[in-house]
Amino acid sequence: MRHASGPMHAIACRLHVDETLAAGAAVGLDAPRAHYLRHVLRLDAGATVALFNARDGEWAARIDGFGKGWCSLVVADRRRVPAPEPDLWLLFAPIKRARIDFLVQKATELGASVVWPVFTRRTAMARVNLARLTANAVEAAEQCERLSVPELRADATLEAAVAAWPAERRLLVCAEAGAARPIAATLADIDPTVPLGVLVGPEGGWAPEELSWLLGHPFVLPVGLGPRILRADTAALAALAVVQALRGDGAGRPVDRGAAAPRCDPD
């Protein structure tokens, strides 16, 4: 379901960059990305790519030249103006390698703004490779046409994450045990201006005393995802999808693909 090209330019790919994007600005890429453009996509100087970040939007940029381990580009026209994106946090207990990469990619596609690994009582994993997860998030953002990349937070214990929790943000805890309400019914009762987070436990489930402790916090709402026992990654994706459809940006349409906002900046 991906598309590589827009209607106004032959855009070879989208790349997220931290640098300031403005007409005429020069941007340099590091060795892996220079290699990708030159040897994977086989682009030459003069080819156009898109560069983006949440602060400046998305811009067409022309490849100026390649060198040994670098690529320089000159920014041309703006294609998309910066726009608000969903404010939705995902907290999850780390899972095994293939599944955690997949989870971060999918959470990015589904519009999570913060992705935060938290260690619970029964979490089987001892470490998280934050750099690898960040690379997964960047690549997914490039492919799914987000302007932002989710913030990958350094892993923390669940206790520390809860202690630092902003009181006004509701935390939807996916719970297959106990008296959780269905996620759709819970969402219908939350003021649409209240920011949300989703918390998913490990494959081993919540320890009973851990769940009781969580539910004692005023910002926590236990939610159910139906009668089947979902794997941790499935539960996270299902919860994010339902939140976006019911009170996130699920009514939005991809740029360039319907009657919605044009892809290119009208300025």
Next chain:
Amino acid sequence: MRHASGPMHAIACRLHVDETLAAGAAVGLDAPRAHYLRHVLRLDAGATVALFNARDGEWAARIDGFGKGWCSLVVADRRRVPAPEPDLWLLFAPIKRARIDFLVQKATELGASVVWPVFTRRTAMARVNLARLTANAVEAAEQCERLSVPELRADATLEAAVAAWPAERRLLVCAEAGAARPIAATLADIDPTVPLGVLVGPEGGWAPEELSWLLGHPFVLPVGLGPRILRADTAALAALAVVQALRGDGAGRPVDRGAAAPRCDPD
């Protein structure tokens, strides 16, 4: 988020079997499953497992003995009576190996009743290994506490699937191009008794004439999943999750885990 044990018996695992399940019935397992019980789970004769199917429900069964490539069990008490499960079809264009396995597993967890690979214009895969996909569905059903296993249909062209489509079933076509309505708004307008299917295109998207042709059918409704371009597997899982939450069994609770139906048959 999985649990291996129930409260009434020490149940080592759940296995789906086609045989009739009734008190006192003898059931034989094939070599791979006998191996799994004996050498992976390290069970001995006398241990209890759960056997289930949609027709007879879930039953405790005692291992009677192992032989060379077989295991025999005797069915004891019923743990769950048969119960209606969601009627929700998923049609999808085949994708690469790791992703298609994953998609079938997740669709099973999310309660798809029919899983049907269909070849579209831009589908990059030429073949589907139906036996492998079925094994993925069975294993996911065993883990997620379904009583049924989704029906894996033999792959077909999209044309053939549409030609055979039952007129009363609505087909929600995930479409990032054109004037699709948001999935939540579309679902709100469909009579809750009308059965549904979800159709997701390939990574390359719909060919424009293919999408126009699809939309010409009276049972087809194009739906949008928000402003980001989702990968095919993400789109399928998001659509299934939203359908279940809004008009499937999303209000149900896992057995044994709350105030909902008890796991064991009260008879």
